[in-house]
Amino acid sequence: MSGKTQSGLIKSSIGKKVFMGLTGLFLCLFLAGHLAGNLQLLLPAEVARDQFNAYAKFMTTNPAVKVLSYLTYFSILFHAVDGLYLAWQNKKARPQAYYKKDDAANAGWASRNMAILGTLLLVFIVIHMKSFWYEMHFGSVPMYASVEHGELKDLYTLTVSAFTQWWYVLIYVVSMAVVGFHLWHGFGSGFQSLGMNHPAYTPILNGFGKGFAVVVSVLFAILPIYIYLTSLN
């Protein structure tokens, strides 16, 4: 074999896929952490307010968490750009559609709709970050003095009041279904992209990924519903 081969990893199809897998699986870890933090919202209101706000303060000021959060911003951006670029290339690879194609005969629905699911997620992430992340960092979240933790921004009250609007709850619940479908396929797919496939472990990993997708999306979705229902009485 002769001649030059020196194009960068990221230029190749497999390189792009490897980065999809790395960023996607990192985001799964992020989701697990994010969920654990948010579950504090289920505590009784008096306890939850201080505890959640103190946690929010820690998450926005701790230097180690800062590093992780920058890695998360980067991963979301990279994952979205890389994913949409791959999807555009994939569209170009079949310029003429079939007259008849039985897509459901050989592949699951989620796996065939990753780009649409991902785009919906991107829209959701923008709405979500505007509502809470932007307000926390740059907006005017009211301060109050807590007994145990001193001065705190009251993100708890902002969050709880946001979910008294039924349509806002609806956006979140639908988006969590989107997360669920994205991860139903994505979790196992990420490992396959990284070159990990083993007759004994892959079925276990894929099964775990589906469980992860359901548990994470359902638990996330319970939060706005719970807050909404509590606000009714």
Added chain:
Amino acid sequence: MRLNLKIWRQKSAKANGKMVDYTLNEVNPEMSFLEMMDVLNQQLVEWGDEPVAFDHDCREGICGMCSMFINGRAHGPMTGTTTCQLHMRHFKDGDTIVIEPWRAAAFPVIKDLMVDRSAFDRIIQAGGYVSVNTGSAPDANALPIPKENADMAFDAATCIGCGACVATCKNASAMLFVGAKISQLSLLPQGQPEREERAIRMVEQMDKEGFGNCTNTGACEVECPKGISIENIARMNREYLKAKIAQK
């Protein structure tokens, strides 16, 4: 039995094609799909029409020449079967059968149901071989190969290069084919000296041909007439990644 056929007709690579309806009245359920096409063509010739062009060679399921997207699936409704090994008994009297060529930017239509699959040949030319002359078959056991590796290499080597994986993939990705070809040699001693370079070259050529990117839907392994597993795609990803990281 009586069949309604909807077939893609396209005069040449440049011409626009369209779906054309035909009716065949006396199809024997024991015929293979290609024999049914032969009967149709006989009828077309008798009517003074142009016969439908389609690829075929061995008609034994071993050469990989036959193609055809039948009722929305590569090589038709049966799994583990090439079009030439598909029989009309799997269809019912009065059925409508839609027949199209493989559709991919990298597989342009030549005529009717024939597509140009030379992109696969160029991927093989890029590295799907062993450069040194290996001579005649060595003595058994002169070159020890673990049984598992021999089995995996053999399974990968059963790929007949038909292109059904590309045809069925929603992204028109060739990764099952290329994964099988890279795996086959990476698992055997003869493939070792050029192992890294082969992975890089074949993947680069695959990308150059304009195939899509795998999204791990797994459709290819369902439709592959030889049951090639997507484990081979994971192995290709590993081989390529290792080769790229070690590249000087």
